[in-house]
Amino acid sequence: MTPSSSTSHLAPGALPTGSPTLSSAPLRHGAFEDAQALFAGTLFVAMALMLFNQAGLLIGGTAGISFLLHYATGLSFGKLFFVVNLPFYWFAWTRMGREFTLKTFGSVALLSLLTELFPHVMRVDYLHPLFAAVLGGLLLGTGCLFLARHKSSLGGATIVALHAQQRYGLSAGKVQLAIDCSVLLAALWVVPLERVAYSVLAAVVMGVFLWISHRPGRYAGG
Incomplete structure (x- = not known):
């Protein structure tokens, strides 16, 4: 009997007897993996916000609200961002769970700290707004992707976007884009x-970066 005939009776996709089976259970992240991903993701976002602040740009969600308040009052972005996000933790706790909420709180607190620290360690003499928009957008997308894949976010609209993806199967990138553009259009009243x-x-x-890179069911890590 040839090897091909010995397995011809198997259903398509079935493994022959004695073959190793593939586990369908996702591999969970360890504490160190979570810590380094949350730090790296938050650092990327902090760099993007530094570029936006330097170029006089805005962002959507609670970060955009914090930027508007920062431009209007002169108060530091980091403190405003931390305070503006406080009401969203109840929504995250009830809809997304304890782990997500605690990680999100830690990420928001770290971002607030980093944005306070960055002006003392990094300065840009010249920055074209177009370059800031493209590079900042990619940094934001990358940072938020890191956080989302390790069950965290930066609060506000990101919580809503991830909940919509988890609960209704909607693309987090599309939801985030719709919310961000709405906030930015409202900024026409105060920003050139x-x-x-x-x-x-x-x-x-x-x-678009999140739309392409963060699709429901694509990433199985926990």
Whole structure:
């Protein structure tokens, strides 16, 4: 009997007897993996916000609200961002669970700290708004992707976007893009049109990046 005939009776996709089986259970992240991913993701986002602040751009969600308050009042972005996100933790706790909420709280606190620290360790003499929009959008998308894959976020609209993906199967990138563009359009009342246009471009770059890279069911890590 030839090897091909010995397995011809098997159903398509079935493994022959004695073959090793593949585990369908996702591999969970360890504490160190979570810590390094949350730090790296938050650091990427902090760098993006530094670029936006330098170029006078905005972002959507609670970060955008914090930027508007920062521009209007002169108060530090880090403190405003931490306070603005406080009401969203109840939603995260009831809809997304304890682990997600605690990791999100830690990420928001770390981002607030990093944005306070960055002006003392990094400065940019010249930055074109177009470059800031593209690079900042990619940094934001990458940072948020790291956080989402390790069950965390940066609060606000990201919590809503991830909940919509988890509960209804909607693309987190599409939901995030819709929320961000809505906030940015509202900023037309206080920010010059040119800066809003660059800010919308940054939101589109971030949203498309997440749309392509963060699809339901693609990533199995926990």
